[in-house]
Amino acid sequence: MSYRRFAAVASKEMIQIIRDTRSLIIVILMPIILVLLFGYGVNLDVKHVPVYVFDREGSQQSQDLLKRFQASEYFRLIRAVDSYPKLVRAIDDGHAKLGLVIPPDFSQRLRSGQPVSVQAIVDATDDNTANVAVNYSQAVVNGFSQDVQIEWLRDRGVTFTGLPLNVEARTWYNEDLESSAFIVPGVLALVMSVIGAFLTSLTIAREWERGTMEQLVSTPVTSLEIMLGKLVPYFVIGMFDVAVCTALALLWFKVPFRGSLMTLFLCSALFLIVVLSLGFFISVIAKNQLAASQIALIATFLPAFLLSGFLFAIEQMPTVIQYITRMLPARYYVSALKKIFLKGTPATMLYGELVPLTIFTVVLATIATRAFHKRLV
Amino acid sequence: MFARLKQMLIKEFIQVFRDKRTRFVLFVPPIVQMLVFGYAATYEIRHVPTAVLDLDHTQESRELVARFSATPYFDVKQELDDRRQIADILDRGQAVVALHIHPGFAEQLRSGQTAPLQIIVDGTNSNTALIATGYANQIAQGFALDYQRDRMQRMSPALVERAPQIQLDARPWYNESFTSRWFFVPGVIGSLTLVLVTTLTAFAVVREREIGTLEQMMVTPIRPSEFILGKTLPFFLIGLFDVALIGTIGTFWFRVPFRGSIFVLFAGTVVFLLCMLGIGLFISTVSSTQQQAMVTSFFFIMPAITFSGFGFPISTMPQWLQTLTYLDPLRYFLIVLRGVYLKGIGFDILWPQMAAMLALGVTLLTVSVFRFHKALD
Numbered sequence: 001m002s003y004r005r006f007a008a009v010a011s012k013e014m015i016q017i018i019r020d021t022r023s024l025i026i027v028i029l030m031p032i033i034l035v036l037l038f039g040y041g042v043n044l045d046v047k048h049v050p051v052y053v054f055d056r057e058g059s060q061q062s063q064d065l066l067k068r069f070q071a072s073e074y075f076r077l078i079r080a081v082d083s084y085p086k087l088v089r090a091i092d093d094g095h096a097k098l099g100l101v102i103p104p105d106f107s108q109r110l111r112s113g114q115p116v117s118v119q120a121i122v123d124a125t126d127d128n129t130a131n132v133a134v135n136y137s138q139a140v141v142n143g144f145s146q147d148v149q150i151e152w153l154r155d156r157g158v159t160f161t162g163l164p165l166n167v168e169a170r171t172w173y174n175e176d177l178e179s180s181a182f183i184v185p186g187v188l189a190l191v192m193s194v195i196g197a198f199l200t201s202l203t204i205a206r207e208w209e210r211g212t213m214e215q216l217v218s219t220p221v222t223s224l225e226i227m228l229g230k231l232v233p234y235f236v237i238g239m240f241d242v243a244v245c246t247a248l249a250l251l252w253f254k255v256p257f258r259g260s261l262m263t264l265f266l267c268s269a270l271f272l273i274v275v276l277s278l279g280f281f282i283s284v285i286a287k288n289q290l291a292a293s294q295i296a297l298i299a300t301f302l303p304a305f306l307l308s309g310f311l312f313a314i315e316q317m318p319t320v321i322q323y324i325t326r327m328l329p330a331r332y333y334v335s336a337l338k339k340i341f342l343k344g345t346p347a348t349m350l351y352g353e354l355v356p357l358t359i360f361t362v363v364l365a366t367i368a369t370r371a372f373h374k375r376l377v
Numbered sequence: 378m379f380a381r382l383k384q385m386l387i388k389e390f391i392q393v394f395r396d397k398r399t400r401f402v403l404f405v406p407p408i409v410q411m412l413v414f415g416y417a418a419t420y421e422i423r424h425v426p427t428a429v430l431d432l433d434h435t436q437e438s439r440e441l442v443a444r445f446s447a448t449p450y451f452d453v454k455q456e457l458d459d460r461r462q463i464a465d466i467l468d469r470g471q472a473v474v475a476l477h478i479h480p481g482f483a484e485q486l487r488s489g490q491t492a493p494l495q496i497i498v499d500g501t502n503s504n505t506a507l508i509a510t511g512y513a514n515q516i517a518q519g520f521a522l523d524y525q526r527d528r529m530q531r532m533s534p535a536l537v538e539r540a541p542q543i544q545l546d547a548r549p550w551y552n553e554s555f556t557s558r559w560f561f562v563p564g565v566i567g568s569l570t571l572v573l574v575t576t577l578t579a580f581a582v583v584r585e586r587e588i589g590t591l592e593q594m595m596v597t598p599i600r601p602s603e604f605i606l607g608k609t610l611p612f613f614l615i616g617l618f619d620v621a622l623i624g625t626i627g628t629f630w631f632r633v634p635f636r637g638s639i640f641v642l643f644a645g646t647v648v649f650l651l652c653m654l655g656i657g658l659f660i661s662t663v664s665s666t667q668q669q670a671m672v673t674s675f676f677f678i679m680p681a682i683t684f685s686g687f688g689f690p691i692s693t694m695p696q697w698l699q700t701l702t703y704l705d706p707l708r709y710f711l712i713v714l715r716g717v718y719l720k721g722i723g724f725d726i727l728w729p730q731m732a733a734m735l736a737l738g739v740t741l742l743t744v745s746v747f748r749f750h751k752a753l754d
Contacts, residue, residue: 022669034679041683043693044420044504050692065543091550093726094712113539117546124549125719128420128504129690131555134547135511142518145543152541158533165521166491169510172467174500182503194675202668289667290580291398294406302410306417311688313505315473316423321416338501343468 001228005221009229016203017233026199031191031241035248038187042311043179046132048076052096054087055080056104065102065118065144074136087121097123098133110148173342174256181256184249185341186310188268189334190301191245195238196275197282197300198293204230204283205292223372231276238272239265249341258344266347267340270357271333275300277364284371304330309338329360381599385607389581393611403577403615404622407569411623414565415631418688419557422508428455428472430463435483441494441520445476450512463497473499474509486524551719559634562627563714564687569623570646571653571681571707574616576674578657582608583670586661601750609654616650617643627718636721645713645727648734652706655741662748681707709734 017023051069055062069075078096081087090096101119103109109116120137124130146163153159174181207213216226242265249255278300286292304310307321308330314322325331336353339345347354393399427445431438446453455472457463463475477495485492496513500506529540552559585591594604624642627633656677664670683689684698685707691699702708709730716722716730724731 022672026672030676033676037680037683040695040698041680042689044689045507045693046690047693089726092720092722110541110543113541115542115544117544119546119548122547122549124552124555125560125715126690127552127555127557127560128508130549130552132508132511134545134549135515137547138515138545139518141543141545142522145541146522149540149542153529153536156536158529158536163518163521164486164489164491164525164528165517166493167496167514167517168493169496169498169514171498171500171506171510174503174506179503182501198675199672202671206666206668286398288396288398289671290402290584293671294402298406298409302413306413309502312418312420313422313502315426316419316421316505317417321413339470342501345468349469 001222001224006225006229006232009216009221009226010232013230014233017237023199023203027195027237027241028244030194031187031245032248034191034194035184035187035245035253038183038190039180039249039253042183044128045179046129046136047073049074049097049129049133049136050078050095051075051098051100052078052087052090053080053100053102054082054084055100055102057102057106059107061107061110061148062102065141066100068140068144069100069137072136072140074133075140091121091123094123097126097129098137100137113152178255180253181342182338183311184245184253184255185337186308186334187249188242188245188337189271189304189308189310189330191241192238192268192272192333193275193300193304193330195234195241196272197279197296200231200234200276200279201282201286201292201296202289204280205286205289208283208287209289224369227280227369227372231280234276234279235269235272238276239269242268242272255341257341259340260346263347263350264337264340267333267336267350267353267357270354270361271329274329274357274360274364277361277368281364281368281371284368284375300330303328304334307331308334310334329357329364332356332360382603382607385599385603386610389607389611392581393615403573403619407573407619407623408626410569411562411565411626412630415558415562415627418561418565420504420508421555421557422505422512423449424452425450425474425505425509426454426472427451427474427476428457428463428466429453429476429478430457430460431476431478432458432480433478433482437483437486437524438478441478441517442476444516444520445513448512448516450509467497467499470499473502473505474513476513489528558631559719560715561688562631562633563718564685564711566620566623566627567649567685567707567710567714568682568687570616570620570649570710572678573619574612574650574653575657575660575677576671577615578609578612578654579660579664579670579674580667581612582658582661583664583667587666602746605658605746605749609658612657613650613654616653617646620646633718635718637717638723641723641727642713642717644724645710645717645731645734648731648738649706649710649713651738652734652741655738655745656706658745658749659741662745681705684708685711687711703733704737706734706737709737 017027053066055066066077070077075098081090087099087101091099099121103116106116118141120134122130122134246264250257279296282295282299283292286295306312307325307328314325314331332353336350339350429442431442442453445451451474455466460477463477466472467475475497477497479493482492494517496510498506498510549555585594628635660670660673660677664673684702684705691702712730713727716727
C-alpha cells in the first residue's frame with residue numbers, strides 16, 4: 001500500500017465533497033439541525049395538560065378541589081363547561097386531554113360522610129401523557145381527600161396530622177429530569193449513522209452507477225487504497241461532527257458532561273468505523289442510489305433511532321427484540337454516550353460497550369474489504 | 378390528452394415495477410419498519426429493576442417493599458445493606474430504582490410522626506425515571522393512606538366510618554389499558570407514507586433529469602401538465618396501497634382497534650397524499666442529482682416527523698415551535714389517523730384537519746407545478 005496513492009484518492013474525494021455545496025452544507029449543518037431538532041422538539045415531560053371541567057355542583061368545596069388542579073403545574077384548566085356532551089366533544093376533538101366531572105351532590109355527600117368519587121376522563125390515545133396525568137390527578141385528589149378528612153375529624157375533636165410518609169424522590173445523573181440531557185447525547189449516534197452510512201453509501205453508489213469506480217479500479221491504485229481513500233475523508237468529517245454536536249450539547253443545551261472527552265472520541269471513532277464499513281458494504285451490494293439509501297436507512301438509521309435505547313428503553317422491549325438489539329452496534333454506542341455524558345463512567349468501566357464495538361469494527365471492516373475485492377474480480 | 382397520459386402512466390408503472398430493487402424499496406422497508414416500530418416503540422414501563430435498602434427490618438418496612446414488588450412495574454432484584462451500594466449498582470446500571478428505608482421507619486409511623494422514604498431513580502432515561510417516580514409515589518401514598526386509616530380506625534372506629542373520602546374514578550378513553558402500541562401504530566402509518574411518497578416522487582423526476590431522459594420526454598408531444606400528472610399519479614396510488622398494507626398489519630397483526638370509518642381514513646389519506654406529492658415535486662425542482670434529492674428529502678422528513686406529534690407531544694414544545702407545527706401536514710394526518718383508529722370520530726370533528734391538509738396540499742402542488750414549468754423553460 002502506497003501512502004501517495006492513498007492520499008491522492010483521499011484528496012480527490014475531499015475536493016468532491018467540498019465542491020458540491022449541498023454535501024458540504026449537509027455535513028456541517030446536519031449535525032447542528034439534528035441536535036436542535038431533538039433538543040427542542042423532544043420533551044416527554046408532562047406539563048400543562050389541558051383540562052376541561054364539568055362542575056355539576058359549583059359549591060365552595062368543589063371549587064377548592066379545582067383550585068388544587070389549577071395550582072399544579074401539570075394541569076391547565078382551560079374551560080368550565082355546563083353539560084356532559086360538551087365535555088365529551090372537547091375530549092373527542094382533542095381540546096382537552098383530561099375532563100373532570102364533579103357530581104351534583106359533592107359537598108352534601110362530604111358533609112354526611114359518604115364517599116364521593118370525582119370522574120376523570122382521560123384521552124389515552126397518547127398513553128404516556130395519559131398515564132402520567134392519571135397519576136398526578138390521583139395525587140391531587142388524595143391530598144384533597146386527606147385534608148378534608150383531617151379537618152372533619154378535627155371538628156369532632158380528633159387530631160391527626162398529615163400523611164405519615166414523606167417521599168423524597170431523587171433523580172440521579174439527570175437531576176431536573178431534562179429530556180434534552182437524555183436525548184441530546186444519543187443524537188450523536190444518529191448523526192454518525194447518517195454521515196457514515198447514508199451519505200457514504202450514496203456517494204459511492206453513485207460512482208458505481210456512473211462507472212467512475214471502474215475507471216478508478218483500472219488505475220494502479222489497489223483496492224485497499226481506494227477503500228481507505230474513500231472512507232478517510234468521511235471519517236474526518238464524522239469526527240468533526242462529533243466535536244460540533246458535543247459543543248452544541250454542552251454550550252447550548254447545557255447537558256452535563258461528567259466523563260472524559262478522550263473516551264468520548266474513542267467510542268465515536270470505533271462506531272464511526274463500524275458505520276463507514278457498513279455504508280461501504282451497502283454501496284458495494286446495492287449498486288443503485290435509491291436502493292443504497294433505503295438499505296442504509298433500514299440498516300443503520302432506523303436501529304440507531306429505535307433500537308439503540310436512544311428514545312425507547314431497551315429493557316421494556318419484547319425479549320426477542322432485546323436479543324436483536326445486542327447485535328446492533330448503535331446500542332453499545334448510545335449506552336456508552338449516556339454513561340460518558342451523564343454518569344461520568346471511566347473508560348475502564350465501559351468494557352461492556354468498548355469490547356462489542358471493537359469486535360464490530362474488526363468484523364465489519366473485514367466484510368466490507370472482502371465484498372469489495374469480490375466485486376472487483 | 379388521455380391517450381398520452383395513459384402511455385405515460387404505463388411507462389411509469391413499467392419503470393417502477395421492472396426493477397427488482399425498486400420493487401423491494403416499495404414494499405419491504407415499510408413492512409420492516411412497521412414491525413420494528415410496533416414492537417420497539419413503547420413508553421410503558423414494566424419490571425423496572427429495583428434495589429431495596431431496608432435499614433429498619435420491621436413488619437411495616439417489609440410491607441411497603443412488598444407493595445412495590447406486587448406491582449408489575451417494579452421487580453425487587455436486590456437487597457442491600459449499605460447505602461454506598463446504591464451508588465454502585467446505579468452506576469453499573471444493575472438497578473434503575475433504589476428504595477431507601479431509614480432505621481426507625483416503623484417507630485416514626487407508630488408514633489404519628491412523618492417517616493421519610495427515599496426513592497432514588499436513575500435519570501439517564503428521563504421518561505422511565507418520570508413514570509417510575511410517578512408509580513413509586515402512588516404506591517407510597519397508597520401505603521400511607523391505608524396506614525393512617527388503620528390508625529384512625531383503632532382510635533375512633535365510629536367516627537372514621539363516617540369520615541368523608543374522595544376518590545378519583547379515572548376513565549382512560551380510547552386506549553383503556555394504556556397500550557403504547559395503539560398510540561404508535563397509527564403514527565407509523567402516517568410517517569411511513571410521508572417518507573415513501575416524498576422520496577419516491579422526488580427520485581422519479583430527478584432521475585429522469587439526471588440521466589437526460591427528461592429532455593427527451595419534453596420533445597415528445599406530451600404537455601408538462603400531463604407529464605406531472607403521469608409522474609405523480611402512480612405514487613399517489615402506491616401511497617394509497619401502502620396505507621392499506623401497513624394499516625392491515627396494524628389491525629390484524631398488532632390488533633390496534635379500528636373504530637372509525639374507512640371512508641374518513643380514505644378521504645384523509647387522499648388530501649395528505651396531495652401534500653406529499655407537492656413536497657416531492659418541489660424537492661425535485663430544487664435538486665439536480667438523486668443524491669441531492671435524497672438529502673433534501675431527509676432535511677424535510679426529519680423535522681416533519683419530529684414536530685408532528687408522532688412520538689413527542691406537541692404541547693410540551695416551546696411556543697414558537699408549536700406555532701411552526703401548524704405547517705406540518707403530518708400533524709393533521711396523525712390526528713385523523715388516531716381519530717379514526719382509536720376514537721372512531723368522523724368528519725364532523727375532523728373537518729378542520731382535512732381542510733388544513735387540503736389547503737396545504739393545493740398550495741404546495743401549485744407552487745411546485747409552477748416551479749416545475751419554470752425549470753423546463
